[in-house]
Amino acid sequence: MSESRPRIxxxxxxxxxxxxxRVLAGLADGGRSHVSSGELASAAGVNPAGLRKDLSYLGPCGVRGVGYSINGLRDRLTEVLGGERSRPCVxxxxGRLGSALAxxxxxxxxxxxxxxxxxxxPRSVGSEVGGLTVRPVEDLEAVVAETRASIGVITTPAEVAQSVCDRLVAAGVRSILNFAPVALTVPAGVDVRKVDLSVELQVLAFLDQQRDGSAPVVAALRATGGAR
Known part of the structure; x- marks a missing residue:
């Protein structure tokens, strides 16, 4: 008999x-003990069927007619997402964004x-942000080794982001969150998540236009009878 494999x-x-x-944390702070799939789905911006499919990866965790135990589901999600232990980050x-995050x-x-x-x-090096002293970038490899950091966060200008990424990877960091406005190239086995605030704002601007029918695509479709 073959061994069962965990679902990816x-x-x-x-x-x-x-x-x-995140939604469950807010409900718990409000003193709630249970939540229905419909309410959780609505608060998260998904449909109930999609929510139930997502949560099926966790195994049985709800009770028909009662809903989900908020604390129980939080604990299960925290375990699955790896948040039950502290993960050091560098x-x-x-700059302004990096300081705000830190x-x-x-x-x-x-x-x-x-x-x-x-x-x-040099004006930032030696200052204190979030209870930590800012060190010179030349110390990057030493800081990763000292802290055993598993995650690197890059909030540098675009022109130096790739070199910083390369140094983080060479130092042993395998997960990178990139706020720099540039796509990073990494070897296999390294995960990069890109956060481009300008793109997100542009998407919101388009959606805002779309609501009042002034988005170019919507306007063009209406002019040709393609939108109803």
């Missing part, structure tokens, strides 16, 4: 599971802890 959770599902965890680039206290409650901050600007 699709990346898109993982992203939604993280959203469900952040490179202490100073945000909400990451710790989700299992992420900035353990090292680095920058190339």
């Amino acid at each position: 959770v699709p990346e898109a599902t993982v992203a939604r599971l993280a959203v469900y965890l 952040l490179v680039g202490i 100073d945000y206290s909400g990451f710790a409650s989700r299992g992420f802890q900035f353990a090292g901050l680095l920058d190339s600007d």
Whole structure:
């Protein structure tokens, strides 16, 4: 008899599971003990069928007619997403965005802890942000080794992001969150998540136009009778 293999959770599902965890945290803070699939789906911006499919990767976790135990589902999601233990992170680039991220206290409650901050600007080096002293970027490899960081966050200008990424990978970091406006090239076995705030704002701008019918595509379709 062959051994059963764990189900591989699709990346898109993982992203939604993280959203469900955030919603559950808010409900728990409000004193709630249970939530229905419909309410959780609505708060997360998905349909109930999609929610149930996503949560099926966790195994049985709801009771018909009662819904989900908020604390129980939070614990299960935290376990699956790897948030039950603290993961040290290093952040490179202490500009306005980097400083804001480093100073945000909400990451710790989700299992992420900035353990090292680095920058190339002498005016930033030696300053304190979020309780940590900013070190020169030349110390990157030493900081990764000292902190055993598993995640690197890049908030540098685009022109230096790839070289910083290369150094992080060479130092042993295998997960990178990139805020720099450039696509990074990494070897197999290294995961990169890109956060492009300008793209997200452009998408919102288009959706805003679409709501009042002024988006170019919508207008063109209406002019040719293609939209009803």
